Amino acid sequence: MISAHGVGTRTxxxxxxxxxxxxxTLALLISFGVLGLLWxxxxxxxxxxGRPLALPGVPGLLGAARLVVAVIAxxxxxxxxxxxxxxxxxxxxxxxxxLFWAGLVPASLLFGPVWRALNPLxxxxxxxxxxxxxxxxxxxxxxxxxxxxRPAAVFLAAFAWLELVHPSASDxxxxxxxxxGYGLVQVAAACVFGRGWFARGDGFEVYSTLLGALAPxxxxxxxxxxxxxxxxxxxxxxxxxxxxxxVVVLVGTTAFDGxxxxxxxxDTVPPGPLxxxxxLVAVTGVVAALYLLGTWRPDPVRGPERAPLPxxxxxxxxxxxxxxxxxxxxxxxxxxxxxxxxxxxxPFGTGADLFGTATRAIDYAVVGTAAIAVVQLAGIVLGHLAxxxxxxxxxxxxxxxxIAVRIQYPLLAAMVVLTCGAVGLIFAP
Amino acid sequence: MQTVRVTxxxxxxxxxxxxxxxxxxxxxxxxxTSDVADEIHLHGYDRSANVPAGGSATLxxxxxxxxxxxxxxxxLGRELTQLRVS
Numbered sequence: 001m002i003s004a005h006g007v008g009t010r011t012x013x014x015x016x017x018x019x020x021x022x023x024x025t026l027a028l029l030i031s032f033g034v035l036g037l038l039w040x041x042x043x044x045x046x047x048x049x050g051r052p053l054a055l056p057g058v059p060g061l062l063g064a065a066r067l068v069v070a071v072i073a074x075x076x077x078x079x080x081x082x083x084x085x086x087x088x089x090x091x092x093x094x095x096x097x098x099l100f101w102a103g104l105v106p107a108s109l110l111f112g113p114v115w116r117a118l119n120p121l122x123x124x125x126x127x128x129x130x131x132x133x134x135x136x137x138x139x140x141x142x143x144x145x146x147x148x149x150r151p152a153a154v155f156l157a158a159f160a161w162l163e164l165v166h167p168s169a170s171d172x173x174x175x176x177x178x179x180x181g182y183g184l185v186q187v188a189a190a191c192v193f194g195r196g197w198f199a200r201g202d203g204f205e206v207y208s209t210l211l212g213a214l215a216p217x218x219x220x221x222x223x224x225x226x227x228x229x230x231x232x233x234x235x236x237x238x239x240x241x242x243x244x245x246x247v248v249v250l251v252g253t254t255a256f257d258g259x260x261x262x263x264x265x266x267d268t269v270p271p272g273p274l275x276x277x278x279x280l281v282a283v284t285g286v287v288a289a290l291y292l293l294g295t296w297r298p299d300p301v302r303g304p305e306r307a308p309l310p311x312x313x314x315x316x317x318x319x320x321x322x323x324x325x326x327x328x329x330x331x332x333x334x335x336x337x338x339x340x341x342x343x344x345x346x347p348f349g350t351g352a353d354l355f356g357t358a359t360r361a362i363d364y365a366v367v368g369t370a371a372i373a374v375v376q377l378a379g380i381v382l383g384h385l386a387x388x389x390x391x392x393x394x395x396x397x398x399x400x401x402x403i404a405v406r407i408q409y410p411l412l413a414a415m416v417v418l419t420c421g422a423v424g425l426i427f428a429p
Numbered sequence: 430m431q432t433v434r435v436t437x438x439x440x441x442x443x444x445x446x447x448x449x450x451x452x453x454x455x456x457x458x459x460x461x462t463s464d465v466a467d468e469i470h471l472h473g474y475d476r477s478a479n480v481p482a483g484g485s486a487t488l489x490x491x492x493x494x495x496x497x498x499x500x501x502x503x504x505l506g507r508e509l510t511q512l513r514v515s
Contacts, residue, residue: 008472009472009473009475009498010472010473010494010496010497010498011496011497011498011499011511012496012497013495013496013497013513013515088475167506263447263448263511266447267447331496361475362473364473364494364496365494368495369495369496369515429448429513
């Protein structure tokens with residue numbers, strides 16, 4: 001399989017120039033529109049918002065779902081170690097990179113923080129803590145609050161390096177070793193710091209939780225399950241320390257994924273992990289610089305209890321990160337996700353056909369290139385819209401109207417650059 | 430009928446490298462000459478052919494799936510070229 005990026009049998013065609021220009025123009029118009037409409041009092045109600053849902057609770061459903069996910073995780077790791085040695089016959093890389101990593105995006109955007117609910121490492125930790133007689137909730141040490149979400153940012157960056165730079169990222173054995181190592185480190189950290197570690201240190205869980213804030217399903221501040229406007233959900237994301245690092249890593253690494261597939265990159269740059277690492281760091285650095293240029297300024301009405309501005313606005317980047325992910329991974333999930341289903345019928349290369357799918361091949365006709373282009377652009381443009389609206393509402397929540405307008409100019413400019421960057425990446429040949 | 434020619438010699442890839450445009454529906458011959466024995470693999474279409482050391486091999490297929498597809502020397506993990514089918 002393509003040695004450069006996890007797995008992938010195919011890359012998308014560049015979008016037509018007319019669509020690219022349209023999308024970029026829409027991004028600009030949206031930003032001006034948001035500033036122009038200028039609502040002066042905050043409209044988003046965050047944790048107070050939402051219409052309660054009366055969903056019949058099935059007792060034990062969540063427990064059963066967790067068990068199923070745990071079993072699948074074990075099978076994936078086992079197949080990675082003991083299944084066929086080549087990526088085209090082994091389900092581990094496909095399940096991990098496509099169904100899990102890329103699939104976490106639509107799953108979380110639709111249903112909420114699914115990985116927080118289903119994370120098998122939490123199950124493992126709970127069992128281990130009981131065996132070792134450790135306190136599962138508090139652990140042994142306190143994780144310093146000022147670290148915030150930075151551990152998750154580090155692990156997300158490490159995963160991105162594996163997926164995008166490691167020369168054998170798609171090798172089933174490499175995937176199995178990474179998953180094992182990742183699981184061990186995470187569970188050990190949770191034993192030390194308590195299960196609260198996962199919400200701050202498990203990159204995949206933090207990713208799912210952030211994206212999940214945009215889901216129409218959510219939990220209100222009083223704990224009730226509600227149907228709500230995704231923008232209200234977005235408003236509930238807390239400005240924790242390290243949130244900036246997490247969103248910057250998410251956008252930067254996805255951007256590098258797109259950049260490194262382009263002819264521009266492949267023709268100019270010599271291949272190899274060193275160059276790849278430099279590229280990944282550089283692109284993430286550019287995103288960080290853009291965001292900080294947009295938000296790092298003296299807070300004119302800062303009170304001691306308020307988070308610094310970059311953290312207070314970092315949640316607005318989450319829809320942009322979601323847009324980037326949709327643009328880059330939609331077709332991967334639709335096409336290469338099928339391969340995981342095909343390979344699941346014969347996890348250990350024994351000639352089995354457990355689900356009847358072993359002889360199928362990827363059906364590339366399920367979605368056409370025009371539909372793919374539309375989904376890519378809709379993801380990017382809607383992400384920008386959500387981001388701009390969230391930024392405006394946060395600005396009027398934090399500042400009096402005159403200051404609120406001024407504060408937004410640099411941030412909206414940074415968002416336009418990020419959005420046009422996303423469009424450029426899917427336009428570049 | 431379209432022919433794409435790539436040569437792998439002394440660790441260098443020459444010929445129709447980079448990204449080759451292929452009209453959707455065209456029948457394509459991919460001719461690979463290599464100084465080492467390996468398997469050429471066209472991703473997506475999932476076609477393979479063995480190329481002997483010092484010899485050539487040809488992959489013939491109909492480009493009926495749109496997208497960008499890599500052709501690789503499978504054992505070495507070296508990309509030879511990319512076909513852009515549209």
